[in-house]
Amino acid sequence: MTRRDFVRWCILGIALAIAGTVPRGAAQQRSPDVPYVPTPYEVVEEMLRMAKVTADDVVYDLGCGDGRIVITAAQKYGARGVGVDIDPRRIQESQANAAKAGVTDRVRFLEGDLFQVDIREATVVMLYLLPDVNLRLRPKLLRELRPGTRIVSHDYDMGDWEPDDIVKVPGPTYQHTLYYWVVPASVEGTWRWSLRTAVGEGTFTAHVRQQFQKISGDILQSGGPRAAITQGHIRGDRVSFQSVLNLGGAQVPVQFEGRVTGDTIQGQARLLEGSMAETSEWSARQVGHRSTKPTGS
Ligand SMILES: C[S@@+](CC[C@H](N)C(=O)[O-])C[C@H]1O[C@@H](n2cnc3c(N)ncnc32)[C@H](O)[C@@H]1O
Numbered sequence: 616m617t618r619r620d621f622v623r624w625c626i627l628g629i630a631l632a633i634a635g636t637v638p639r640g641a642a643q644q645r646s647p648d649v650p651y652v653p654t655p656y657e658v659v660e661e662m663l664r665m666a667k668v669t670a671d672d673v674v675y676d677l678g679c680g681d682g683r684i685v686i687t688a689a690q691k692y693g694a695r696g697v698g699v700d701i702d703p704r705r706i707q708e709s710q711a712n713a714a715k716a717g718v719t720d721r722v723r724f725l726e727g728d729l730f731q732v733d734i735r736e737a738t739v740v741m742l743y744l745l746p747d748v749n750l751r752l753r754p755k756l757l758r759e760l761r762p763g764t765r766i767v768s769h770d771y772d773m774g775d776w777e778p779d780d781i782v783k784v785p786g787p788t789y790q791h792t793l794y795y796w797v798v799p800a801s802v803e804g805t806w807r808w809s810l811r812t813a814v815g816e817g818t819f820t821a822h823v824r825q826q827f828q829k830i831s832g833d834i835l836q837s838g839g840p841r842a843a844i845t846q847g848h849i850r851g852d853r854v855s856f857q858s859v860l861n862l863g864g865a866q867v868p869v870q871f872e873g874r875v876t877g878d879t880i881q882g883q884a885r886l887l888e889g890s891m892a893e894t895s896e897w898s899a900r901q902v903g904h905r906s907t908k909p910t911g912s
Pocket residue numbers: 646647648649650651652653654676677678679680681682683684699700701702705727728729730742743744769
């Protein structure tokens with residue numbers, strides 16, 4: 616190698632090393648997890664109907680394409696909307712479409728990775744991604760979204776988080792499937808309450824397990840056998856379950872229904888046996904561990 620070649624190689628090496636430290640621009644952002652395929656407008660309409668979108672909602676579309684879902688939500692229902700897309704061309708299209716539709720005061724579009732964006736203000740989340748992307752996104756949805764937030768996914772489910780509803784929608788080329796979930800409150804842990812009814816009273820300690828919107832577990836009661844929690848369900852912040860409890864020496868089936876606020880549930884307990892049918896106020900307090908992964912994700 617001549618001295619001139621040696622100097623050339625040194626200069627090239629230094630240039631490559633400097634290039635490696637230069638921050639990557641938007642055009643070089645990582646490639647999308649899902650290709651761009653727009654949702655047909657008739658399916659968009661049904662997604663918004665399914666989520667019961669109103670002017671009070673903040674609708675997020677994670678992977679928003681040309682912005683049609685949040686723009687339609689703003690135009691038709693007066694909702695506010697946020698679209699996120701990793702592809703700068705999609706964001707430009709979305710902004711142009713929002714301007715044409717006259718809704719720039721209600722919607723905004725963020726260029727970025729849907730896994731990185733803060734989604735805590737959403738009351739509705741729309742998805743048209745892929746099954747494995749939905750599964751990777753699931754822990755973030757359960758961690759960041761508030762109980763009661765509605766999620767609609769076009770064509771793909773969320774694995775063992777069963778949907779609360781499914782709708783089939785005829786499209787121009789095939790029949791689309793929409794999946795709907797309501798983010799459940801987290802109730803896993805130990806709860807305690809006292810109950811006073813016409814047939815008797817007692818103090819109860821429930822150990823509650825939670826798998827997404829389903830709850831199970833058992834209830835310890837003074838003077839009675841351990842009782843199972845059956846038909847346990849949470850929709851948003853509304854919890855319901857049944858159990859057979861020892862009240863005044865009798866085994867009485869009881870239906871519980873209440874609203875979760877932090878470490879308290881307030882609601883009603885209804886005795887289910889005909890002659891004893893009666894409703895009492897019910898208030899339970901969480902006294903033990905709350906799972907950091909709220910719902911089995
Ligand atoms: C199937 S299209 C859906 C578009 C739109 N939501 C609709 O239903 O018409 C998926 C979109 O997700 C975007 N995307 C893929 N991976 C992404 C990521 N990691 N972060 C943000 N957007 C992403 C793509 O650029 C594409 O526009």
